Amino acid sequence: MADHPSEKRIVAKAKVQDLSFSILGIIVLFFxxxxxxxxxxxxxxxxxxxxxxxxxxxFPSRRPSEAGILSAWVGxxxxxxxxxxxxxxxxxxxxxxxxxxxxxxxxxxxxxxxVSNLAGVPSIIYxxxxxxxxxYGLGMGQTILVGGxxxxxxxxxxxxxxxxxxVRAVPSxxxxxxxxxGCNRWQVVWQYVLPSARPGILTGAIVGLSRxxxxxxxxxxIGALTFIAFLPPSPIQASPPFVNADWLTSPFTVMPIQMxxxxxxxxxxxxxxAAATGVLLLGMTLIMNxxxxxxxxxxxxxxxx
Amino acid sequence: xxxxxxxxxxxxxxxxDQTMTQAPATETPVRAQVRxxxxxxxxxxxxxxxxxxxxxxxxxxxxxxxxxxxxxxLRCFNRIHDLYPGSRYxxxxxxxxxxxxLVDKGIDxxxxxxxxxxxxxxxxxxxxxxxxxxxxxxxxRGIRNRTxxxxxxxxxxxxxxxxxxxxxxxxxxxxxxxxxxxxxxxxARALAPKPKLLLLDExxxxxxxxxxxxxEELMDSLVKDVTILIVTHNLSQAARISKYTAFMHxxxxxxxxxxxQLFTNPAVSRTQDYVTGRFG
Numbered sequence: 001m002a003d004h005p006s007e008k009r010i011v012a013k014a015k016v017q018d019l020s021f022s023i024l025g026i027i028v029l030f031f032x033x034x035x036x037x038x039x040x041x042x043x044x045x046x047x048x049x050x051x052x053x054x055x056x057x058x059f060p061s062r063r064p065s066e067a068g069i070l071s072a073w074v075g076x077x078x079x080x081x082x083x084x085x086x087x088x089x090x091x092x093x094x095x096x097x098x099x100x101x102x103x104x105x106x107x108x109x110x111x112x113x114x115v116s117n118l119a120g121v122p123s124i125i126y127x128x129x130x131x132x133x134x135x136y137g138l139g140m141g142q143t144i145l146v147g148g149x150x151x152x153x154x155x156x157x158x159x160x161x162x163x164x165x166x167v168r169a170v171p172s173x174x175x176x177x178x179x180x181x182g183c184n185r186w187q188v189v190w191q192y193v194l195p196s197a198r199p200g201i202l203t204g205a206i207v208g209l210s211r212x213x214x215x216x217x218x219x220x221x222i223g224a225l226t227f228i229a230f231l232p233p234s235p236i237q238a239s240p241p242f243v244n245a246d247w248l249t250s251p252f253t254v255m256p257i258q259m260x261x262x263x264x265x266x267x268x269x270x271x272x273x274a275a276a277t278g279v280l281l282l283g284m285t286l287i288m289n290x291x292x293x294x295x296x297x298x299x300x301x302x303x304x305x
Numbered sequence: 306x307x308x309x310x311x312x313x314x315x316x317x318x319x320x321x322d323q324t325m326t327q328a329p330a331t332e333t334p335v336r337a338q339v340r341x342x343x344x345x346x347x348x349x350x351x352x353x354x355x356x357x358x359x360x361x362x363x364x365x366x367x368x369x370x371x372x373x374x375x376x377x378x379l380r381c382f383n384r385i386h387d388l389y390p391g392s393r394y395x396x397x398x399x400x401x402x403x404x405x406x407l408v409d410k411g412i413d414x415x416x417x418x419x420x421x422x423x424x425x426x427x428x429x430x431x432x433x434x435x436x437x438x439x440x441x442x443x444x445x446r447g448i449r450n451r452t453x454x455x456x457x458x459x460x461x462x463x464x465x466x467x468x469x470x471x472x473x474x475x476x477x478x479x480x481x482x483x484x485x486x487x488x489x490x491x492x493a494r495a496l497a498p499k500p501k502l503l504l505l506d507e508x509x510x511x512x513x514x515x516x517x518x519x520x521e522e523l524m525d526s527l528v529k530d531v532t533i534l535i536v537t538h539n540l541s542q543a544a545r546i547s548k549y550t551a552f553m554h555x556x557x558x559x560x561x562x563x564x565x566q567l568f569t570n571p572a573v574s575r576t577q578d579y580v581t582g583r584f585g
Contacts, residue, residue, distance in 0.1 A: 171429070174431070176388065177425060177494075178431070179388060179414075180418060
């Protein structure tokens with residue numbers, strides 16, 4: 001075999017480049033992961049021991065060892081339910097309209113810019129809006145409904161942008177062939193575009209909800225209470241009509257607020273409680289993200305094999 | 306090319322006229338007549354007054370180099386251009402016995418697509434079962450009676466020479482089929498509602514030679530029942546399967562003639578250059 005010194009040098013150089021970038025990447029990744037791991041590890045070390053059945057089923061208390069997060073996790077669940085119920089249909093509807101129906105003109109451009117900008121508005125601004133408009137302007141009070149509404153507003157741009165991106169990613173061939181068999185726009189959107197875009201839309205919606213679940217500022221701004229020793233009325237009842245909406249107008253607290261409240265107390269026991277709440281909140285977020293991945297996988301499998 | 310936009314245009318392309326006087330030796334009925342059809346993508350004029358007949362239950366092929374407007378012309382027939390802003394038509398595509406001008410602004414594009422079936426370059430079955438794919442066009446037309454739908458799905462799949470391959474797995478996802486089978490499924494989907502015209506936009510360009518041969522064979526049998534208009538960049542394919550051929554270049558219809566004549570004895574020298582491989 002003949003020798004090719006110059007070609008060999010080029011190959012060697014390329015190998016060095018690849019290797020040095022890989023090493024750099026590993027170092028950066030290590031620092032990022034180490035930081036996250038420290039944070040989570042610290043939280044787990046402090047809080048894991050405190051998580052018990054009692055912690056989940058007791059109301060807050062003056063004594064750290066008797067305090068629990070019952071009202072906080074129930075509040076978080078109900079607020080998230082309202083948020084999802086408002087943000088997903090509104091956001092998906094708006095995204096579909098903007099992508100599939102709206103004519104391309106200066107008005108739709110303006111709306112597009114504004115939606116993108118809204119995604120960057122600090123959450124406390126939404127809190128102020130809700131305080132001024134929902135709580136005082138409309139006299140709705142500091143209720144679960146208002147909490148859900150403000151978080152829905154907060155994540156609405158995320159859901160809209162995710163929907164638009166998912167809809168835009170639907171191959172034009174699918175759209176053309178659906179129109180080609182004589183479908184009208186409604187049929188194309190609901191029977192072909194939406195099912196194809198669903199994995200992306202759901203991912204966006206759950207990413208939005210994961211953000212909302214940890215939000216503290218807007219909820220504090222509207223004046224959610226930090227010490228609640230009762231549960232909202234149950235949404236389900238034994239007598240007809242079996243469901244009621246009274247819980248919507250109930251005062252509430254959520255887990256991040258409970259956490260915030262406990263960290264500002266002097267006793268070490270409360271700090272432990274806060275860490276435990278943090279672990280649970282993290283767990284809830286992870287479960288939601290895991291669910292998003294699962295859904296995406298399931299739905300994609302149905303679309304392409 | 307945009308200069309010709311303002312230039313006075315003859316009602317018919319001269320070459321088209323010439324051959325059309327020769328064609329009716331057999332007195333084939335015309336299924337659709339294209340008359341001075343112009344089309345614009347925004348400011349760009351892609352068709353400069355195309356006139357040609359589409360003969361009933363015959364295969365008409367449109368050939369020409371890339372960018373000549375052959376796909377643009379085909380896509381006028383089912384108004385798929387309407388999906389994209391800035392598209393504009395002028396002229397006529399008259400369906401013969403119905404007397405409907407397909408590109409008339411007053412005619413809803415959805416009505417046009419209910420009359421005309423189309424198969425695209427890339428096989429694009431819907432993410433549904435094989436059965437639901439073929440039935441989709443029937444559902445859109447309000448045909449929901451189970452027996453009727455099943456009958457017409459079987460009929461269309463048989464016409465598309467796919468029935469024997471899929472009859473035992475109609476409820477399986479369409480994506481499990483091979484590329485050639487998917488394309489025949491798309492043909493079945495277009496056939497099920499019994500279209501007045503079947504448009505095929507380079508239907509075999511994404512397929513291997515065996516799958517291509519199957520589809521060409523299929524067209525031979527289909528043409529007994531349906532009028533076929535096919536765009537192809539494959540000259541020998543046009544020669545094999547079509548009865549009439551239109552040669553286009555730069556948005557103009559250069560020549561329309563019986564396929565045999567167009568390939569062996571074209572009236573226009575540019576056609577000759579193209580079919581003999583001197584350009585394109």
